[in-house]
Amino acid sequence: MAIALKTVDVTKTYGKDETAVVAVHQANIEVQQGEFVALVGPSGSGKTTLLAMLAALLSPTSGSLLIGGEELSRMTEKERARFRREKIGFTFQANNLAPYLTALENVELMLRLNGKLDKAGKARAKELLVRLGLGDRLNSLPNQLSGGQQQRVAIARALVHRPEVVLADEPTASLDTERAFQVVETFANLIHEQNRAGIMVTHDLRMTKYVDKVIQIVDGKITRVMSDPRQIEILSRTSNFEMAETDMAAEKLGGLFNARVEPVEVENLYVLRGN
């Protein structure tokens, strides 16, 4: 697998001297092509700032950001706009779509921005929407679509121009649990199918169910990187990092004794039963 995105000691500081606030401190992350990553953390943790830098919306104060071999940190504003429309696919929490464009036109907009709205592009836009279950809503305006449908249109738009990285900012924020899982699952499938690098910012740890890697950021620092599928499975079930980690530890311990591990009602307490 090739590396799609890599940051080296990326730091973002707002303000100067005494009033300076470090929003992101020396973050190092790496995402492969075809890898779907969840960026999690409490609000105010700096995950939005990190996302903004990955999306070429914000320049880092120091450090380097490489996406598809291009260094983002030294780009001018104009270059960043060009980079965003060519290399980034983006879905937002809200206001994802132009309200005066139909679902299909919204997806095609991404190709139009790049001056690549040809026959093949139009076909791909349509195909993606069909793939996302919106085949009968191609000509609907955003206000005729549900929140989940709008989010799926945004996913199609984020993928249609074959970007290097697809970024999703809280894609499930306005959805009920069932729809949220559906949207994230489809998203994950498409990321894998199309072999893109996907990063989803979320505060809902249950949504990590479909990701390959979880990056936790707290107070501007990357505190955990979890890529063990079993660990992630536990995390998505419990929404609790400690539990995921201790569960893992307990299982390992049980393995040593060839015993079965059963969690007790009390947190972080386990019973090992011999087989």
Next chain:
Amino acid sequence: MALHLAIKEIWRNRGRFLLFSLVIALITTLVLFIAALAGGLADANRQFIQELEADVLVYQENVDLQASSSRLDQTTLRNIRRVNGVAEAGPLGFSTATIVFADGREAVDVSLIGVEPGMPGDPVLLSGSGLRNKRDRQVIIDSKLAQEQNLKLGDEIVIKSIQGTDEEFYTLKVTGITDERRYFFQPSLIVPLGTWDRIRPQGTAPTTTTDIVFNVIAVRLENPADVEQMLTRIPAAVDGVEAANKQQAILAIPGYTAQQSTLNTQQGFTLLIGVLVVGGFFQIQMLQKVPQIGMLKAIGSNNRSVALAALFQIVIVTVIGVTIGSLGTLLLSLGLPGNVPILFSGASVISAIALLLLIGPIGGLVSVRLALKIDPLTAIGVRS
């Protein structure tokens, strides 16, 4: 790209944009009507002087170029004819009278203007043989009066005039019809100076004097390009007179300048209101669109196309509004009664429309500036 987005947005919100175009249409109608009214009023005031076959008008000194105050005599006229560069000079006497009709039609107030046959002031005719003799009971009428009152060459009209305290009636024969030339909003009757002196309203009954006093002298120059030079040469050569070109004479017509400046101010204010209304509308609309424009920028639209899209919209809405307004004004003016003094002159309509087309972009500049300033970070909920 920008044009595509602008048109899509207008089309999908056509109700709102059409409504706003109609506001611009109403402003257009108002501006065009004021312009036409100013044109019509100006025309009704100045037509006679405008059309006068003369280059320079000579008034008595120190009367502020007021024809009604100015008094000139035959001696002055002779002296002016001798000034180097003057081709011809003719007397003009201004007065008012009333045409009465035997068949019970409503009487018509007219400007009674005395001229010397063959001299400046004696108008070019559309038809008829014109004035012959200084004292003939003949009259030239303007084409509008002829049309309105159904007067033809050879018809006789009766003029009522007050002499002393008595009403006197005079019969005049129509011997010529000239183009429309109203003076002080009234149609003109042009008669030989002797006849004019005889029938004009006077405080006392007319006496037979050979030296008729009139108001203004119309001068035709040997070389019309010398107007400026002659404006100083004539007063220098002849005592007690002041000379003016046509434009100065028109501006001196009582009330003319005040009236025109009032109407021009109204027009200016209407345009200003237009700028503010357009500016306000697009600014509010742009404020509502901040999140979606943030989104467009975040997915890579450059600033230029976002601003262009905003500008295109403003231009499209303005053009539609001005077009509807202009056509509406045209239709309205066709249905307006003839006594409303409106005149659509090509130049004033074109300049008004050009100004109206500018109010959109000028008013919309604020919102375009706002569009440029929207930070793409707003798309992810970050305020910069």
